[in-house]
Amino acid sequence: MTLDDSYLDYPNRSYGMDHERYPWEMLQDRPPVSWPGGATLAVWINVGLPYYPLNQSDVPFAPPFGMRTVYPDLRHYSLREYGHRVGVFRFFDALDDAGVRATFAVSARLAQRYPYLAERLAARNDEVACHGWSMSHPHHSALDAAVEEDLVARSLEVLGRATGRDIVGWLSPGKSQSHRTPDLLTAHGVRYMCDWVNDDLPYWFSTENGPIVSMPLSTELEDSNIIAGSLHSVSEYVDQVADALDLLHAESTDSGGRMLALSMHPWLLGQPHRIAALEEILAMLTNREGVWIATASEIVEAWETQQP
Amino acid sequence: MMEDPGLYEYWPYEHRPRIEWPDGAQLAFWVAPNIEFYELDPPPNPYRTPWQRPIPDVPGYSYRDYGNRVGNRRLAAVLDRYNVRASVSLSVAICEQHPELIEMGAERNWEFFSHGIYNTRYSYGMNENQEREIIRDALQTIERHTGKPCAGYLAPSLTHTERTIDLFAEEGGLYTCDLFHDDQPTPLTLRSNRKFVSIPYSLELNDSITVAVSKVEPRRWGNMIKRSFDRLHREGEESGTVLCVPVHGYQVAQPHRLAAFEEAIDYITGHDAVWVTTGREIAEWYIDHHWDTAVADIASRQGGVGHDA
Numbered sequence: 001m002t003l004d005d006s007y008l009d010y011p012n013r014s015y016g017m018d019h020e021r022y023p024w025e026m027l028q029d030r031p032p033v034s035w036p037g038g039a040t041l042a043v044w045i046n047v048g049l050p051y052y053p054l055n056q057s058d059v060p061f062a063p064p065f066g067m068r069t070v071y072p073d074l075r076h077y078s079l080r081e082y083g084h085r086v087g088v089f090r091f092f093d094a095l096d097d098a099g100v101r102a103t104f105a106v107s108a109r110l111a112q113r114y115p116y117l118a119e120r121l122a123a124r125n126d127e128v129a130c131h132g133w134s135m136s137h138p139h140h141s142a143l144d145a146a147v148e149e150d151l152v153a154r155s156l157e158v159l160g161r162a163t164g165r166d167i168v169g170w171l172s173p174g175k176s177q178s179h180r181t182p183d184l185l186t187a188h189g190v191r192y193m194c195d196w197v198n199d200d201l202p203y204w205f206s207t208e209n210g211p212i213v214s215m216p217l218s219t220e221l222e223d224s225n226i227i228a229g230s231l232h233s234v235s236e237y238v239d240q241v242a243d244a245l246d247l248l249h250a251e252s253t254d255s256g257g258r259m260l261a262l263s264m265h266p267w268l269l270g271q272p273h274r275i276a277a278l279e280e281i282l283a284m285l286t287n288r289e290g291v292w293i294a295t296a297s298e299i300v301e302a303w304e305t306q307q308p
Numbered sequence: 309m310m311e312d313p314g315l316y317e318y319w320p321y322e323h324r325p326r327i328e329w330p331d332g333a334q335l336a337f338w339v340a341p342n343i344e345f346y347e348l349d350p351p352p353n354p355y356r357t358p359w360q361r362p363i364p365d366v367p368g369y370s371y372r373d374y375g376n377r378v379g380n381r382r383l384a385a386v387l388d389r390y391n392v393r394a395s396v397s398l399s400v401a402i403c404e405q406h407p408e409l410i411e412m413g414a415e416r417n418w419e420f421f422s423h424g425i426y427n428t429r430y431s432y433g434m435n436e437n438q439e440r441e442i443i444r445d446a447l448q449t450i451e452r453h454t455g456k457p458c459a460g461y462l463a464p465s466l467t468h469t470e471r472t473i474d475l476f477a478e479e480g481g482l483y484t485c486d487l488f489h490d491d492q493p494t495p496l497t498l499r500s501n502r503k504f505v506s507i508p509y510s511l512e513l514n515d516s517i518t519v520a521v522s523k524v525e526p527r528r529w530g531n532m533i534k535r536s537f538d539r540l541h542r543e544g545e546e547s548g549t550v551l552c553v554p555v556h557g558y559q560v561a562q563p564h565r566l567a568a569f570e571e572a573i574d575y576i577t578g579h580d581a582v583w584v585t586t587g588r589e590i591a592e593w594y595i596d597h598h599w600d601t602a603v604a605d606i607a608s609r610q611g612g613v614g615h616d617a
Contacts, residue, residue, distance in 0.1 A: 001433055002433060002435045003433040003434055003435075005435075007351055007438070008429075008438060009351075010401065010426070012347070013401050013404050013405065015404065015405060015407070016405060018348050019348050019349075023403070024376075025377070026376070026378070026381055027377055027378045027381070052500075061361050061362075065339035095516065141364070142362060174367075175366055175367045176361060176366060195366050196373075197374060198370040198371070198374045198377050199374065199378060200378055216374075218562075219371070220565075230525075232523070232525050236527075238566075239525075239527065240564035241564065243563070243564045243567050245563075247569065248566075250384075296352075
């Protein structure tokens with residue numbers, strides 16, 4: 001089959017991006033930013049609490065790290081549940097011992113199912129961001145607009161009520177968005193989203209209702225990508241975080257503030273043989289000069305005040 | 309379909325005519341950053357789906373965009389420290405969309421060669437005229453925006469037809485990176501009889517393969533590059549070899565990976581008898597100094613060992 005000649009048409013072949021969501025610019029050309037207390041490197045610890053239903057839908061794609069055997073996949077269901085029952089409490093202890101506040105990205109359905117955990121989060125000083133309804137409810141362009149709007153509104157409402165917070169942050173399940181997801185997020189009061197992994201600083205992203213802050217949450221450096229997805233050892237994971245810290249820290253002192261975004265999961269790092277890695281990483285971060293460990297909202301606010 | 313690509317003869321590594329690189333170098337070393345543009349919503353190609361997920365594939369698109377927003381400049385700073393001039397495998401639409409990246413390379417006297425128009429437009433299904441048109445487009449675009457002719461080709465997203473390399477040679481190219489069969493250049497046999505070579509471009513060390521496909525740890529990847537160098541540098545005492553490290557800004561310049569790459573570059577450029585060069589310079593040197601003896605040797609060795617003994 002020969003292609004139609006229109007395959008050689010390039011309607012967006014001109015200066016800038018091939019969409020209108022954000023302007024083309026390089027990190028190195030943006031005005032330098034700084035962080036509170038004279039810090040140069042902001043560190044955002046994002047703790048994912050995703051709910052993976054046993055009756056998972058694989059449409060339009062299988063959720064990352066979800067059910068994968070023939071139904072009922074008790075193995076993966078319960079391994080992910082380990083994070084909510086056991087691992088998360090090891091995370092609380094490690095964070096408290098290090099004096100570090102994190103951002104918990106929580107599936108609304110999880111908060112609805114486990115009021116105890118939601119109340120525990122409500123009583124803590126961490127930030128709570130919305131991780132969609134569940135990992136089996138991805139946002140994608142084949143979703144009916146009203147269905148997607150209901151997903152956004154219901155997720156924010158249920159999670160906000162369960163944790164007693166005004167939710168301003170959003171992480172889509174599997175970082176999957178439809179063409180309209182960012183517009184729906186701003187329509188419902190969300191101020192930042194974490195799905196676009198294209199920067200080491202926050203940046204403005206246009207929506208129908210005004211700008212939202214895009215907060216890149218590295219997938220490459222995520223615990224699940226490195227340990228579960230790439231089968232690297234836990235010490236290799238710590239080495240990679242250390243190398244990222246060194247590089248961004250050096251760049252931040254030479255060229256202006258940077259952000260290190262660490263995405264972690266209690267179902268994975270909360271295991272007894274891995275939890276020491278979290279403690280080791282937190283110690284590495286708290287011992288480093290010029291590092292400001294903050295919640296995602298705090299980073300967004302500090303960044304926004306420096307924008308023209 | 310053909311049983312083999314019809315581009316080169318079997319030519320055993322042992323007993324080839326000696327390759328001598330400039331200044332007695334044993335190894336020609338080149339770094340090929342791929343500076344690519346992936347479209348958010350490309351037209352469909354019946355033979356290959358551009359994105360794993362439905363459009364917009366936010367994780368896939370934004371990961372590639374990291375290379376242009378952050379990675380390429382970070383990589384350039386590392387190459388500057390070791391006086392390495394890159395040979396850029398370029399989605400040529402970058403010339404129009406992100407000209408700052410072309411300026412960045414031009415300031416450093418980098419080479420630019422064609423990697424297609426976009427990395428989301430595939431050669432699969434193109435007829436000869438269509439494929440010739442994208443090759444001409446790329447050659448003209450690179451020359452217009454960099455002031456220098458394009459010498460090399462790496463098919464967009466490694467999508468080929470039976471005619472790809474013939475067409476690129478006929479349009480004036482000098483070398484291709486699309487063949488992975490050797491550690492030394494190979495004169496290719498083309499319908500135009502032009503002098504045209506295959507230059508080694510290691511898919512084995514390519515960050516896309518090591519990182520994305522084989523899930524290699526950053527420091528282990530750095531060691532793979534160093535071990536490849538050690539062996540090829542040693543073999544280069546007998547006859548010059550080529551080591552290429554192909555990279556992508558969105559992978560190599562991730563904060564947790566760049567130090568491992570830099571360590572390998574530091575190691576390689578710290579050795580003697582290394583010619584740090586570009587794809588075009590290797591191709592030109594080979595065509596000027598080794599083409600004729602290579603072609604004669606290849607011809608003399610087609611009958612098996614006994615034939616020549």
